[in-house]
Amino acid sequence: MTIRSLAEVGARLEEAVALLPGEPDSPQDLYDRYEEMAIAILDSEHADWPAGLLEEYLMLWLQIRRLELGVSEVEVEAPPVSARHLP
Secondary structure, eight states: OHHHHHHHHHHHHHHHHHSSSSSSSHHHHHHHHHHHHHHHHHHHGGGGGGTTHHHHHHHHHHHHHHHHTTTOOOOOOOOOOGGGGGO
């Protein structure tokens, strides 16, 4: 596989996210869309690449996108009030 082939994966990822319906509500929402599409690409194409290469590329790509969007690595949502342990 070549660098160009990996760049094409990035371009397909961008296109897939752009074609999703609706607009993201936040940078985190946009990042989640990228992550979902990256997983879909990995699931469908992993056998076409040397072991681990596509996964490594997509993980790096997502890390760069996360930094660009200003999204923290771990975003934890508070559980709904009904799920919290109240004294």
